[in-house]
Amino acid sequence: MMSNRGNNMNRPEWLQQYDLIGKIGEGTYGLVFLAKIKSNRSKSIAIKKFKQSKDGDGVSPTAIREIMLLREISHENVVKLVNVHINHMDMSLYLAFDYAEHDLYEIIRHHRDKVNQAINQYTVKSILWQLLNGLNYLHSNWIMHRDLKPSNILVMGDGEEQGVVKIADFGLARIYQAPLKPLSDNGVVVTIWYRAPELLLGAKHYTSAVDMWAVGCIFAELLTLKPLFQGQEVKATPNPFQLDQLDKIFKVLGHPTVDKWATLAHLPHWQSDHQHIQGHKYDSPGLYSVVHLSPKNPAYDLLSKMLEYDPRKRLTAAQALEHEYFRMEPLPGRNALVPPQPGEKIVNYPTRPVDTNTDFEGTASIQPAQQASGNQMSGGMGGTHLMGTRNVPRPVHMVGGMQRIQQQQQQQQNMAAYGLASQAAAAAAGNIPMQQRGVAAPPHQQQQQQQLRRKDGMGMPGYPQQKSRRF
Amino acid sequence: MNSDATFSLPNLLCEEDDSSLTEVKTKVSQPGSDDDQYIRSLIEREAESNDYVCVCDDEDSENWLKCARLDAVNWIFSTREILGFHFRTAYLSLTYFDRFNSKRAIDNGKEWAIQLLGVACLSLAAKMEEQTVPSLYHYRAQGYNFESSVIQRMELMVLATLEWKLYCITPFVYLHHFFSKICDEHNCNEFLISKAIRHILDFSKEVNLMDHRPSVVAVAAVLLACDDQLTRNTLEFKIGVVTSIHSLEKECIYQCYNLLKKTETKKNNTPESNSFDLLSNHWSPSSNIGVKRKLTYNGFEQKCPLQKISRRL
Known part of the structure; x- marks a missing residue:
């Protein structure tokens, strides 16, 4: 680990394989950066950095669960985790994903605010089909997402996978019967607009049907370019009763009744907030008029079955994929952005804005003394180059405020002095090349790998006997 | 609670609070x-x-490791009880422990490393299985005072060694x-x-x-x-x-x-001992494995009456 002292490239090995472009997102979990792989400049990677956990908490449970889940899954319509990097210096975690240029939040917004035009039918249907296809895969692997919303549904930009939909952000996802914290815990803010009525009514036990409700809301939003149930969120902990959100739903779908939803009477808020909930009476469901579809339209039929109150009667992802809607012209396709029929207008969606003025270091919570070294990031892209192809700044949904791209001719990317971290350990333990599930290496190869691992240095800074090769 | 409802696993049943788990x-x-x-x-x-692998003899593993493992296991079970974790959490942590040791070698005699591994595995298992996860300060290994940053480093090493595949069936x-x-x-x-x-x-x-x-x-x-x-x-x-x-x-x-x-x-066939204090002596590296096994078994038994066992599956 001393070998890197005095080296200009005072950065851990894993970081050296990337050229950092800039920051593309920020959320409660941490930050997301755009980077390119040096050895293959055409390949873009999104690097998600987890916030440091509180001192004394160790590795964050959210990070552990998200990575654990992503390691279990492999599907064309689910975002692909390429690598997990451990920065041994400050013990921070970085996840490298295949980069997706677009997301449904931005696509919808572009149609609503820029082109003033509905998304074409082919694109809506292809997005919905792929979203359901990915969800069906997750559900059949006993995983529920729990936080589906337009900004978590990515769409690939130019390249071999153009127009392919990817479900992302598994920070709240759960496998099997893993225990759940209430959704409002951990400071995690989940938008309530896509939340299923059983959750809003305080259900303690819920099923994968909550994801299907969210898909229904997203489907309607793709059709109308407006969130279907835009309730005012009550901000309080823990998990306050969201009356306005329920009210918005009831207004469109009518009041749920015990006749149609037998377990309704057992839901906590249905009893305790009886008067509030039943304050307004909405008898005439008006979903078709909100989404401007005839009740005879198969799209309407599919939508209304996803927005079924009773979670047990709600359509499953597998059932939805079999729906008549997907068998009618235009048929859904793999490239959701470019219809196969010639003559259809192709919408050019803007690329994601990149804050090229931020680097990993600016957000790394390491000691100031160690931050002081100013290494230039080799191959850092100039700001002007980016500006040529990128649009004016726009808010990123997952970001708290506006992000501005700052023009800089030759930007000096100031990278952190990660060099103190054990390079050997970073290489041995930090970089885990992801393997497709079910494509296990042949036994002899596994054995080799295992032997290699055993031979690797196990430097753990601050440890007794850290020089030992065998830990 | 309706037990049918809790059995409907294919619907991906989730539980928002702990009431049903207990x-x-x-x-x-x-x-x-x-x-x-x-x-x-x-x-x-x-x-x-x-x-x-279906190997039903375990004679080939090193004796010192077996001894150190038993110490770690006893610590895990007693800490499980103190912190109120489920049994499946303790079992899961042992799965991590054994998987780690099947992938990496720890030098003969480094009991501290084995103990630290036990702490990290239990903490990781708790993060996977438990509703509320205590801070690392609550994991007190007898005889060693591991700083939380040291435990966190070990957690990372375990995660990397297990290739983050923490979902294990028990x-x-x-x-x-x-x-x-x-x-x-x-x-x-x-x-x-x-x-x-x-x-x-x-x-x-x-x-x-x-x-x-x-x-x-x-x-x-x-x-x-x-x-x-x-x-x-x-x-x-x-x-x-x-x-x-x-x-x-x-x-x-x-x-x-x-x-x-x-x-x-x-x-x-081992005699019962009522006076054994579960919390002491668990990390003494030079303990006699045979004696210890007897004592801790009975200690464990007494702290975990049947009723309690069934309650926290």
């Missing part, structure tokens, strides 16, 4: 075909993971299903379930968990809880009707059944 479901519901499908998918998953997930299939309806009670859980826990102290598939351990424990006089033939007859486990090796189940039985016999 309740015992003594009534074993009639499993539907969905349960079969779920159990089959779990068994398939075990096979895909390549983690487990035998507990199978218990109700196998009881409902193997036991007679009227015989299957809380006592038997507790007994099976105790078999599994005692077993996990003695063996490398990588040598036994969780489903095999679960079937064997259920069989042993129902009847400790099974022969190879009667055992095969009993499990023959359980279609969900047809893919499992009968030989493995039989050997595991005998190992479980051996563990119990050994345990029952």
Whole structure:
């Protein structure tokens, strides 16, 4: 680990394989950066950095669960985790994903605010089909997402996978019967607009049907370019009763009744907030008029079955994929952005804005003394180059405020002095090349790998006997 | 609580709070075909993971490691009790522990490393399984004072070594299903379930968990809880009707059944000691393994009466 002292490239090995472009997102979990792989400049990677956990908490449970889940899954319509990097210096975690240029939040917004035009039918249907296809895969692997919303549904930009939909952000996802914290815990803010009525009514036990409700809301939003149930969120902990959100739903779908939803009477808020909930009476469901579809339209039929109150009667992802809607012209396709029929207008969606003025270091919570070294990031892209192809700044949904791209001719990317971290350990333990599930290496190869691992240095800074090769 | 509802796993049932987890479901519901499908998918998953090999002798592992492992196991079980974790959390942490050791070598004599590994594995298992996770300051290893940053580094090493594959199946997930299939309806009670859980826990102290598939351990424990006089033939007859486990090796189940039985016999032949304090002496590296085993068994037993065992499956 001393070998890197005095080296200009005072950065851990894993970081050296990337050229950092800039920051593309920020959320409660941490930050997301755009980077390119040096050895293959055409390949873009999104690097998600987890916030440091509180001192004394160790590795964050959210990070552990998200990575654990992503390691279990492999599907064309689910975002692909390429690598997990451990920065041994400050013990921070970085996840490298295949980069997706677009997301449904931005696509919808572009149609609503820029082109003033509905998304074409082919694109809506292809997005919905792929979203359901990915969800069906997750559900059949006993995983529920729990936080589906337009900004978590990515769409690939130019390249071999153009127009392919990817479900992302598994920070709240759960496998099997893993225990759940209430959704409002951990400071995690989940938008309530896509939340299923059983959750809003305080259900303690819920099923994968909550994801299907969210898909229904997203489907309607793709059709109308407006969130279907835009309730005012009550901000309080823990998990306050969201009356306005329920009210918005009831207004469109009518009041749920015990006749149609037998377990309704057992839901906590249905009893305790009886008067509030039943304050307004909405008898005439008006979903078709909100989404401007005839009740005879198969799209309407599919939508209304996803927005079924009773979670047990709600359509499953597998059932939805079999729906008549997907068998009618235009048929859904793999490239959701470019219809196969010639003559259809192709919408050019803007690329994601990149804050090229931020680097990993600016957000790394390491000691100031160690931050002081100013290494230039080799191959850092100039700001002007980016500006040529990128649009004016726009808010990123997952970001708290506006992000501005700052023009800089030759930007000096100031990278952190990660060099103190054990390079050997970073290489041995930090970089885990992801393997497709079910494509296990042949036994002899596994054995080799295992032997290699055993031979690797196990430097753990601050440890007794850290020089030992065998830990 | 409706036990049918908690069985509807294929609907991805989730529980928002702890209330239902602490309740015992003594009534074993009639499993539907969905349960079969779920159990089959779990068994398939075990096979895909390549983690487990059906090795029924564990003589080749180093003796010092066995000794250090037992210390770590005892610490894990006592800390589990203090921090109020589920048994499955303790078992899961042992799975991580054994998997780590199957992938990396720890030098002879480095008991501190083994202890630190135990702490990190329990903390990781808690983060996977428990609703509320205590801060690392609560994990007090006897004899060593590990700083939380040191524990965190070890957590990262474990995560990297296990390639972040922390979702591991434990035998507990199978218990109700196998009881409902193997036991007679009227015989299957809380006592038997507790007994099976105790078999599994005692077993996990003695063996490398990588040598036994969780489903095999679960079937064997259920069989042993129902009847400790099974022969190879009667055992095969009993499990023959359980279609969900047809893919499992009968030989493995039989050997595991005998190992479980051996563990119990050994345990029952040791004298009881009431005065043993579970929290002391667990990390003394030079302890005599034989003596220790006796003492901690009984200590463990006393701190975990049957009632409690069944309550926190």
